Amino acid sequence: MKRVTMADVAKYAGVSKSTISQYLNGRFDYMSEETRVKIGQAVKDLNYRPNMVARSLKQKSxxxxxxxxxxxxxxxxxxxxxxxxxxxxxxxxxxxxxxxxxxxxxxxxxxxxxxxxxxxxxxxxxxxxxxxxxxxxxxxxxxxxxxxxxxxxxxxxxxxLDNEEAARLAAETLLQGGYKHIAMISPPLLEQVTPRVERVNAFQESIQKMGQQHPEVSLITGKISTIYEKLDTLFQKDKHPDAIFAINDRVLHEVLSFLSRRNIQIPDDVAMINVDDVSFADFYNPPLTTISQPAxxxxxxxxxxxxxxxxxxxxxxxxxxxxxxxxxxxxxxx
Incomplete structure (x- = not known):
């Protein structure tokens, strides 16, 4: 099928190629309404599609x-x-x-x-x-x-994000609740993944500033597929966590899945806070306390x-x- 060119549109509309170019680039200052309508109809009738490659080479964009x-x-x-x-x-x-x-x-x-x-x-x-x-x-x-x-x-x-501030907000919120054992859940701590490292380090520092009275913190890290099993091991201990800090939304999904299957109630059995204000946070039962990023x-x-x-x-x-x-x-x- 023969490709329709700008010259074909110009001939069909009875105008010059430069006028077609001005139309396609939205330059209508010196173009009559009649000409604009005529060109628009020609483009529609011929099903013209600009050659974006040629156009980008010409415009250098x-x-x-x-x-x-x-x-x-x-x-x-x-x-x-x-x-x-x-x-x-x-x-x-x-x-x-x-x-x-x-x-x-x-x-x-x-x-x-x-x-x-x-x-x-x-x-x-x-x-x-x-x-x-x-x-x-x-x-x-x-x-x-x-x-x-x-x-x-x-x-x-x-x-x-100011990840240190996000972690500090999470730590302060849980400290105010008087929780004694906090599980912090994270994907693998890789140096190049800035948010994970900053949030984990800042959370631990904020908790330790409490001195000898600070709550115990259990750090669980690993691939998303391993989070459920690691939580299961942690919660089988006599002194299992009474609060959880999930550092992002993907971790949160695994945590909620685990708690649901184990019939562990939020917040009666364990408190919950996470970074990323997921779409279901306000209608989950109970509604989830989150730390939102202004994405x-x-x-x-x-x-x-x-x-x-x-x-x-x-x-x-x-x-x-x-x-x-x-x-x-x-x-x-x-």
Whole structure:
């Protein structure tokens, strides 16, 4: 089937190619309403689709950015993506979302794919293992923003939660409840996964500041698939926890599944608090006390910074690490 070209549309509408180009780029200042309607009808009748590759080469912009997330199953990740997509849509940009599954090799392939597609910039939740590749992008002047994780070797604008404050809020809330034995549940503590390390360390420090009177803390870490079994072992002990701190939403799902199957009641048998204000938190029985990340604000900020670099609005700025304040949402689980 013959591809419809701009010249075909111009001939059908009885105008020049330059007028068609102005129409497609939204430049209507010197175009009559009659001409706009005529071109619109021609585009519709011929089912014309602009050649985006040729257009991007001419304009030196693909009007597309890439977002590489560590794990798209996290509530935080999906909310950030939505905020970025909303911001880009308002500016006529498209978003390609890539899920790296915290696998450096997968992340590497996505970086190379996005670069080959000539996206105008990348927002990434980095794995921490592709430092050289990201540095190459920076050396080439490629617009880049990191989300949720710090890579110490790279000077990149980075957006993340004030994880120490989030952990402190969790510790203070449980201390106020007078609990004696707290289980803190986390995925594997990997140095490159900034939120996990910061939250665990800050929570332990906040508890220890109580001195000799501080409650016992049992730290459970491991792959999500192992959390249930480890909780089962912990709760079979005579002095099992009377409170749980889940450091993210995926851990929370495993904890709630365990408590439900074991018929352990919240908050009568064990109190519950977690980071990430999951959608079901306010209608779970009982409603869950959570520490919310302002994910939409964080995603919007990341997009704003990326666009400032893409559009070269501030050529003298230096990369910053920006932390957003967590919000304690008190409900009835502790």
């Amino acid at each position: 693909s009007t597309t950015i890439g977002v590489i997330v560590a794990n798209i199953l996290h509530v935080f990740s999906t909310q950030v993506i939505r905020a970025i997509e909303d911001f880009c849509h308002q500016r006529g940009f498209h978003v390609i979302v890539c899920n790296a599954d915290d696998q450096p090799e997968k992340e590497k392939k996505y970086i190379e794919m996005l670069k080959a597609k000539q996206v105008d910039g990348i927002i990434a939740f980095p794995t921490g293992d592709n430092v050289e590749l990201y540095q190459q992008l920076l050396d080439e002047g490629y617009p880049l923003v990191f989300m949720d994780r710090i890579v110490k070797e790279l000077k990149v604008d980075t957006i993340l 939409f604000d964080m995603g919007k900020k990341a997009a704003e910074i990326l666009f400032a670099v893409i559009l070269k609005e501030k050529t003298d700025r230096h990369p910053e690490t920006m932390r957003f304040k967590p919000i304690l949402v008190r409900r009835k689980s502790c």
